[in-house]
Amino acid sequence: MITNRTVFFVLVSCLLVYLLGMFRIPLMDIDAAQYASISREMLENKSYLQVYDLGKDYLDKPPMLFWLSALSMKIFGVHDWAYRIPSFLFALLAVYATYRLALLFYNQTIARLAAMVLATSQAMFLIMHDVRCDTMLMGWVALSLWQLAEWYQKSAWKNLLLAFAAIAGGMMTKGPIALMVPVFAFAPHIVLRRDWKQCFRWEYLVGLLLTALLLIPMSIGLYQQYDLHPGKLINGVPIQSGLRFYYWTQSFGRYTGENYYHEMGHFTFLLENMLWSFLPWILCFLAGLFFAVKDIIIKKFRLPSNEEWISTGGFIVTYCVLARSQAQLPHYIFIVFPLAAIITAKFLYRVFYTDELLRWRKPILIVHAVIFLLLWIAVFALMKFPFPGLSWYVAPLAILGLLRCIQLLFSKTTGTVPFIRAALFTVIGVNFFLNSFFYPNLLKYQLGNTAAAVIDQQQLDKSKLVQYHIDLSRALSFYAQYIIPFKEQGALTKDDIVITKQENLPLLQQHFPGMKTVYEGEYYGVSMLSLPFLNPATRSKEVTKYAIVKLGG
Known part of the structure; x- marks a missing residue:
């Protein structure tokens, strides 16, 4: 059996490693740094219903992450760790909710195993410092699944209302997927139990009404920012309605082709990435998934009243839906890692704590x-x-x-x-x-945080800073706590302090002979690691050299 001491030691060890990442690792471009920059900009402008990115309209993600991160930075100051705190807390909530969900159907050992599997999956260590919407979304969805399962067993209104409040929170974090996953999880469970009355309970209407009410502030912001000003360009596409984009295009448009993004569309993409993101448990998970499907086939697709198929059915249906999308990224599957953890825990228990799968x-x-x-x-x-x-x-x-x-x-x-x-x-x-x-x-070797550190150390006048022919880094605007504009050559003046690639210096020297170099450095897109970069002998050929120069000398 797994003792309280073991669970405590494992979770505290995880917590310490999480905190090391939160406090020691700068934000990575693109997503984490971009979301932190948006949160800082929201706090600075006090624009909480309309969302902007570097002064431009932003529509890609709902505002919950930005709201909570802006609040955290208001309390603790503009720091990368302050941006991460809300998502960190929701990740811990996901671990606890996974434990409680498993405990409704299984013994204490399986529930504890599920919590430890989720807490120690490689993805969890990563998303504690490389914070995106998925960290917070996992917590909302796990909470909604736990509370809905509680409600089905006890019929307590507090569980139903908390579940639909969590669904609303998830929808304001990453969209309608937060509503769909509970449907994907409980529909197979209800069908296999032949418990048809659960499909038509009037209480769902109360829950949906609560969700709709909680979505009103976000909907007002979308309406004010886009529906009242149709035709705004987002990624080069005119947006006629922010409400339609959020409630339809951003999620369901990935299947209809209306969505702007078209990354990685093949069916096994998410599974291929689970080979690293669900380490060290991925093989045990796959085996557990196989046995769960095998068992339900043996039972002729009839589930006894004391068993659940929320975890297996929820994972399979959600995976199939996400895998058919025309736009996929590795972290999209993280939303159902709590369910994968329960599947894995069941398999580990059968192998190591019983003689059922001794071989x-x-x-x-x-x-x-x-x-x-x-x-x-x-x-x-x-x-x-x-x-x-x-x-x-x-x-x-x-x-x-x-x-x-x-x-x-x-x-x-x-x-x-x-x-x-x-x-x-x-x-x-x-x-x-x-x-x-x-x-x-x-x-x-990341441009944004290193350049921002130089700006602060040398106390450069941020109002004179400009960027010229250099890669965009959202980390720069976050760590500099200032939106540094881009300029073309004809718009440059001798008062400007320019951040640019070193290859552009000869041309600038021709137009500004008195130019003075303040700093020289090098950067690399750290999210796209390669062996030549990791090799110190060949790194110089992989990095891009840049400089900060005062054009007026």
């Missing part, structure tokens, strides 16, 4: 031993080679982590299963090294 123990241990060893070797390589300036003790610490993992895999001690202990130790340990050493050094 699976040895293959799982062997395969994962190889995976864990490869992960620790990768960490050692990342600590040893890309950034030679790291402290001498970091790489040996990674070696000690590898040795400890081997010891845990083959230990004979009682208590937590050795495989689970090794898996937890590996994923927490790996992310400790990534958050403490790798990412902070990697982000030194």
Whole structure:
């Protein structure tokens, strides 16, 4: 069995690694830095119903993330960690809601396993510092699923109202998908139970009315910003109605072709990305999914009253819907990771805490031993080679982590299963090294935060700063706490302080002979890592050199 002490130790360890990422790693371009910049701009302009990005109309995401992050920065100041705090709290809510949802149908061990699986999935460590809407969305959706399940069992109004309030919160975070996932999760569950009366309960109307009421402030903002001013261009497309765009085009337009974005459309894209984002549990999850489907087939698609298919059905239907979209990104599937965690926990329990799937123990241990060893070797390589300036003790610490993992895999001690202990130790340990050493050094090569640090250190006049023929970095506007405009050559004056690529300096020198270089640096798109960049010997060919210059000398 899994003791309270074990759960406490695992979750506290995760919490410490989360916090390392929140406080040590700068915001990454594009999404996280963009959303932080929008939140800062909202706070500065006190424009809470109309959303702007670098002074221009913004329609891509609903405002909940911006509202809560702006509030956090109002309380704590404009810091990257302040931007992350609301999403961090919702991620913790997702872990707790997953535990409570599992506990409604399973024993304490499975519920605790589900919480630990979600908390230690690789995606969770990533989205605690690379904060996008999906971090907060996961919390809203997990809460709505838990409360709806409670309501179906107890018929308490507080559960129903809280569930639909959470749905409204999720819709104001990332759109109608927050309403659809509970439908996708409970519809198969109800059908397999043949519990048809649950499809036609009048209480749903009360819940939907509550959701509609909570959506009014956001809807007013959309109407004022777009419907009253039709024809505004967003991504080069004229928008006639902000309300229609939000409630239809942004979500359902991904299937009709109306949506502007058309990324990665093949069916297995999200599953391929789960191979890393749901580490170290992905193989156990896939096996658990297989057995869940096999079991329901054996039962002739009839679910006993004491079992649930919310987790399996919810994951499968949501995946199929998302995978048919014409626009997919790896983090879109994170919304159902709480359900994946429950599926995984059920499988782990059947393998390691009963004799039901006893023959699976040895293959799982062997395969994962190889995976864990490869992960620790990768960490050692990342600590040893890309950034030679790291402290001498970091790489040996990674070696000690590898040795400890081997010891845990083959230990004979009682208590937590050795495989689970090794898996937890590996994923927490790996992310400790990534958050403490790798990412902070990697982000030194990001344009926005490094240039903003120079601006502050040299106390440059921000009103004179301009950007000229250089890549856009939302991190620059956030960390500089100022929107630095772009200018073309003909508009430049000798009073300007220009941030530009070094290749543009000879041309500027011709027009401004007295030009003075304030700073020279280099940057790289850190979200698109490559081996030539990670190799110090070839890095100089991969980075872009830039400079900050005073045109008037």
